[in-house]
Amino acid sequence: MRLVDTHCHLTFGPMSDHLRPVLDRARKANVDRIIVPSYDLDSWNQVEHVTEFEGVFCAYGLHPWVADQPLSRADLERVLERDKVVAIGEIGLDYKIPKYDRRRQKEVLRTQLDVAVEKGLPVILHCRGAFDDLLDVLASYNGDVKGVLHAFSRGPQLAQRFIDQGLSLGFGGAITRPGAIRCHESAKVVPLDRIVLETDAPSIGLDGVEPADVEPKHVLDIAESLASARDTDMVDIAQTTTCNAEKIFGL
Template sequence: MDLIDTHCHLNDPAFSAALPEVIARAQAAGVGRFVVPAYDLASLERTAQLAEAYRGIVFPAYGLHPWYIDESFDPEQVRPYLRRADAVAVGEIGLDLSPECPPADLQVRALVSQLDMAAEFNLPVLLHCRKAYDSLYGILKPYQGRLSGVLHSYAGGAEGLARFVALGFYISFSGSVTRSNARKYHRTAAIVPLDRFLLETDAPSIATESMVASAVEPRHVLEVARKIADLRGLPLAEVGRLSTENTLRLFSRIPPA
């Protein structure tokens, strides 16, 4: 199996001490490569260093997550990182209208300026979205044809899926879909076009059926793949093959194996 965890935070301080073991365990499970998105200002440099230490294994994305946006946001903080040859995407960026999050107008401004840079650098985007799928769709629509990307750990429901697929976006499944009572995610996985799904863990943030969030590592992408295989009635190897093919199509800077 040649799986890619398309969204994991190996740049999270929680992983720093055990990182070589975490990567070895993932490789032993057939998960050999990782897309690692930055999220706050300090993580930009950490992510670049990680990509240098694990060249060809860790593929970095650079951007600022909506949770970490304030009045001082300046796209020029991100731009130098997008010029790096190792950048495979702009992210993690997005929109989160949960009540505890920064003001929506600040988030939208930061999102739009990072989408503009993604179009400028011809890079796909890694999108976080909570309670904001209609607004996010409205923001993405004008970029149709000049921007692609993925809705990471998609929670927008099967009904909302087609419009994002029509815009050219991919849908990524995390540990959320593995939970036995997660019917909404199961319905989404049952209808997602087979050329538009990706696999991820978002480690260490999202629990799987078998693991609490803090114990989730990239190796658990195999559990996500198994669940998708189950829900689609496909062999696990076929789900692995399709997800890697989709990943390489979206992230054109990741070399084919």
């Protein structure tokens, strides 16, 4: 059995201070490939650094929380030429924090989606409180944008709208919480060939695990919770979600 953590910030503390043991523990839990998205412009070099480890891949992009940073399309295209790049991310829209200008967020998102479509790269999308706008932006690309809406914890109707746009959904820590009703409803009905697994460590906790303690090894727990939500076995979940990640990101 092999598992992939399709979204993990190995460049953030506390993991970044002891990467080797974190990766060893992941491998023992059958998580042998990890995708590390970037965040702000400074993180682009940190992300490149962690790809020196076996099984670690990366994505470059500008997160909506730092949409005020000067994103140059040429700079983005240049870093995408580096080794072990599998996506553009994480990028998206976040309207939960009012200080971020919505127009600027959309402009930055579109620039990056343009590059993704042109280069045939998948995207890793972050979205909070902006689902209608994100779906509108995606629809304007007529199905040409491929990739994953990460940290999906919402209900089946919203899941279906993203699936209809050709995207897959990243399930993470939320599925381990018995109280995450909408997430469980989605986990039951979303076609398994549209699901990938992720921890988003160290940003999202698991049932009984604080966010700061989450590591890629916890993909195993997420896979177990997904298996029990879907009333299937781990082998099925592992095989299909790993195959999905390989296809989407060309691993």
